[in-house]
Amino acid sequence: MDMKKRKLSDIGEFGFIEKIKDDCHFNLNGLVKGIGDDCAVIGPYDDSYLILTTDLLIEDIHFIMDQINPVDLGKKSMYVNLSDIAAMGGSPLHSLVSIAVPQSAPLEILQGIYQGMKETCRNYGFNILGGDTSASRDRLMINVALIGEVPQKEILYRNRAEKGDKIYVSGPLGDSAAGLKMLKGEMKPSGGNQGYFIKAHQLPQPEITFGRGIARSGLANAMIDISDGLVADLGHICQTSGLGARIYQESIPLSEELKKLSTEVNFDAYELALYGGEDYKLLFTVPAEKASLLEEQFKDGQNGHLYPLGEIITGNEIRMVLEEGREKVLTIKGYNHFL
Amino acid sequence: MDMKKRKLSDIGEFGFIEKIKDDCHFNLNGLVKGIGDDCAVIGPYDDSYLILTTDLLIEDIHFIMDQINPVDLGKKSMYVNLSDIAAMGGSPLHSLVSIAVPQSAPLEILQGIYQGMKETCRNYGFNILGGDTSASRDRLMINVALIGEVPQKEILYRNRAEKGDKIYVSGPLGDSAAGLKMLKGEMKPSGGNQGYFIKAHQLPQPEITFGRGIARSGLANAMIDISDGLVADLGHICQTSGLGARIYQESIPLSEELKKLSTEVNFDAYELALYGGEDYKLLFTVPAEKASLLEEQFKDGQNGHLYPLGEIITGNEIRMVLEEGREKVLTIKGYNHFL
Numbered sequence: 001m002d003m004k005k006r007k008l009s010d011i012g013e014f015g016f017i018e019k020i021k022d023d024c025h026f027n028l029n030g031l032v033k034g035i036g037d038d039c040a041v042i043g044p045y046d047d048s049y050l051i052l053t054t055d056l057l058i059e060d061i062h063f064i065m066d067q068i069n070p071v072d073l074g075k076k077s078m079y080v081n082l083s084d085i086a087a088m089g090g091s092p093l094h095s096l097v098s099i100a101v102p103q104s105a106p107l108e109i110l111q112g113i114y115q116g117m118k119e120t121c122r123n124y125g126f127n128i129l130g131g132d133t134s135a136s137r138d139r140l141m142i143n144v145a146l147i148g149e150v151p152q153k154e155i156l157y158r159n160r161a162e163k164g165d166k167i168y169v170s171g172p173l174g175d176s177a178a179g180l181k182m183l184k185g186e187m188k189p190s191g192g193n194q195g196y197f198i199k200a201h202q203l204p205q206p207e208i209t210f211g212r213g214i215a216r217s218g219l220a221n222a223m224i225d226i227s228d229g230l231v232a233d234l235g236h237i238c239q240t241s242g243l244g245a246r247i248y249q250e251s252i253p254l255s256e257e258l259k260k261l262s263t264e265v266n267f268d269a270y271e272l273a274l275y276g277g278e279d280y281k282l283l284f285t286v287p288a289e290k291a292s293l294l295e296e297q298f299k300d301g302q303n304g305h306l307y308p309l310g311e312i313i314t315g316n317e318i319r320m321v322l323e324e325g326r327e328k329v330l331t332i333k334g335y336n337h338f339l
Numbered sequence: 340m341d342m343k344k345r346k347l348s349d350i351g352e353f354g355f356i357e358k359i360k361d362d363c364h365f366n367l368n369g370l371v372k373g374i375g376d377d378c379a380v381i382g383p384y385d386d387s388y389l390i391l392t393t394d395l396l397i398e399d400i401h402f403i404m405d406q407i408n409p410v411d412l413g414k415k416s417m418y419v420n421l422s423d424i425a426a427m428g429g430s431p432l433h434s435l436v437s438i439a440v441p442q443s444a445p446l447e448i449l450q451g452i453y454q455g456m457k458e459t460c461r462n463y464g465f466n467i468l469g470g471d472t473s474a475s476r477d478r479l480m481i482n483v484a485l486i487g488e489v490p491q492k493e494i495l496y497r498n499r500a501e502k503g504d505k506i507y508v509s510g511p512l513g514d515s516a517a518g519l520k521m522l523k524g525e526m527k528p529s530g531g532n533q534g535y536f537i538k539a540h541q542l543p544q545p546e547i548t549f550g551r552g553i554a555r556s557g558l559a560n561a562m563i564d565i566s567d568g569l570v571a572d573l574g575h576i577c578q579t580s581g582l583g584a585r586i587y588q589e590s591i592p593l594s595e596e597l598k599k600l601s602t603e604v605n606f607d608a609y610e611l612a613l614y615g616g617e618d619y620k621l622l623f624t625v626p627a628e629k630a631s632l633l634e635e636q637f638k639d640g641q642n643g644h645l646y647p648l649g650e651i652i653t654g655n656e657i658r659m660v661l662e663e664g665r666e667k668v669l670t671i672k673g674y675n676h677f678l
Binding site for chain 1: 345346347348349350352355356358359362363364365366368369370372373374378379381382384385389391392393394395397398399400401431432433435437439440442443444445446447449450453457460461463464465466467468469470471472473474475476478480482484486
């Protein structure tokens with residue numbers, strides 16, 4: 001296809017990242033990891049790495065102004081970044097906040113966004129150190145850049161899974177995707193539990209404490225957060241580690257609310273759990289011989305729960321053992337903002 | 340005025356920053372400086388500080404797509420951040436790049452932007468370590484977050500000017516503002532030198548080498564970059580240092596090109612130099628007894644030129660001695676994206 005006529009929607013976000021990720025490094029001093037994981041990694045400084053991430057939220061792409069209140073929008077803009085910090089096993093330290101706001105917007109919207117951000121800073125013990133505030137013509141845009149830290153020996157990457165590792169996830173999947181469908185009007189349940197799903201979508205709690213627990217244990221090999229969907233993000237672990245995975249449908253954790261909803265509205269809850277995205281749970285792999293030790297450490301549930309999903313295998317496929325026993329290869333398709 | 344009806348344009352960017360800058364710190368570990376200077380400062384790490392800044396460029400607010408080519412736009416998005424690093428006396432290390440691009444935009448625009456960014460990384464010796472790429476509905480938006488470093492003993496803040504300090508600027512002022520007027524169609528010279536001014540506006544060279552030279556000398560008290568305009572940014576130095584300033588109109592450096600243009604088009608070149616903004620030169624103050632030593636260090640011109648402007652005085656006004664000898668008080672008015 002003629003380059004001049006190609007659009008981003010033709011190659012997608014991941015295709016574009018592949019295109020631009022070369023020739024990005026001209027200072028190797030303190031550079032540990034560039035593009036390719038949940039966070040970039042620099043250091044070490046005093047036996048810790050600093051980890052860096054950034055996320056954009058764009059009006060009418062990531063959120064609809066009428067559907068989310070400004071305080072929750074401020075929280076979500078922090079949460080999606082906190083989840084990247086959690087995925088490396090880190091804790092947040094400092095953020096920079098950029099906001100472009102329509103010239104005509106009432107001040108209380110901006111104040112609400114900052115209120116939500118500051119509440120998040122307070123709850124997770126980190127700072128807003130600066131930023132940029134600008135007018136926009138007609139749509140709101142928030143970018144947060146977040147710096148965290150993680151002890152050098154505890155950092156977890158996505159590309160270190162090994163054959164035989166057990167795969168775990170930190171919580172039920174699919175609720176966020178159901179909430180998004182309700183917001184889009186694609187799913188209209190008659191029951192009164194819509195708020196639960198919309199909250200799961202708009203305020204996915206970042207798993208900082210859980211991630212620190214996994215990292216501190218020193219037992220895991222690889223970790224990632226589920227932003228693109230279970231299959232897509234397990235795909236990232238597999239692809240970067242040069243391996244495949246086998247998961248068991250009956251092991252995929254679903255909330256009671258999602259099970260009930262899927263009966264009421266008649267849809268496949270597993271489809272949402274596998275491909276929905278934006279759950280922001282942590283997905284990680286643990287050598288089989290260390291799995292029982294880790295499960296022992298988490299059995300009181302105080303730092304979260306472990307949900308085993310399956311195991312890392314050779315090859316380059318993600319296979320799922322269905323409830324009836326048959327095995328099928330899952331197609332990796334993630335959420336793509338350009339499609 | 341009723342809060343619900345107030346808009347950002349009612350209080351401006353600086354008014355808004357005043358409103359939100361409290362309650363931003365919940366982790367004092369390694370926090371040196373938050374909101375209120377060109378960069379935030381954290382550390383020290385290995386006798387150096389890390390310095391953090393971020394800048395947004397929004398289509399139809401900061402640039403018009405038809406008037407700047409994508410490569411230059413990529414460069415400018417880096418330059419404005421590099422200038423903040425220069426203003427603290429630092430060198431750039433790592434950047435995070437967020438871009439939202441209209442779904443319909445041809446891929447070559449994004450590739451051009453990244454090409455300009457990477458050339459800047461190569462020229463100034465720093466990295467792109469990650470970012471976020473998203474669709475937008477209809478306008479392009481670029482946010483860059485930049486991390487630099489500066490030796491702990493060399494860092495320069497804006498709020499450390501002292502009474503009697505001599506004030507210097509690193510180069511001629513007003514060219515960028517003339518270029519902006521041409522782009523806006525507010526100034527239509529018949530001569531052929533428009534490209535010079537438009538380049539001054541679109542590609543203001545960041546003064547990293549110059550800023551490092553001033554910092555390394557250990558002779559300056561305070562430094563800032565001129566983004567809002569000479570009077571506004573000198574105002575930031577004065578206000579945060581609790582002092583005033585006296586500058587001399589005849590000392591304000593103007594390029595030969597601007598002098599010629601002001602005769603041709605008949606406008607006041609000093610008005611642009613004082614209030615125009617986006618020059619991205621460095622403005623700094625030096626104790627009077629150290630000034631000759633600093634001038635000696637810069638006399639070969641290899642690391643740039645020093646242009647003396649006046650001196651720091653008591654009070655809270657910026658006074659200018661006019662060419663005819665009379666002194667007048669300058670009103671502080673800076674560029675404001677909300678007005």
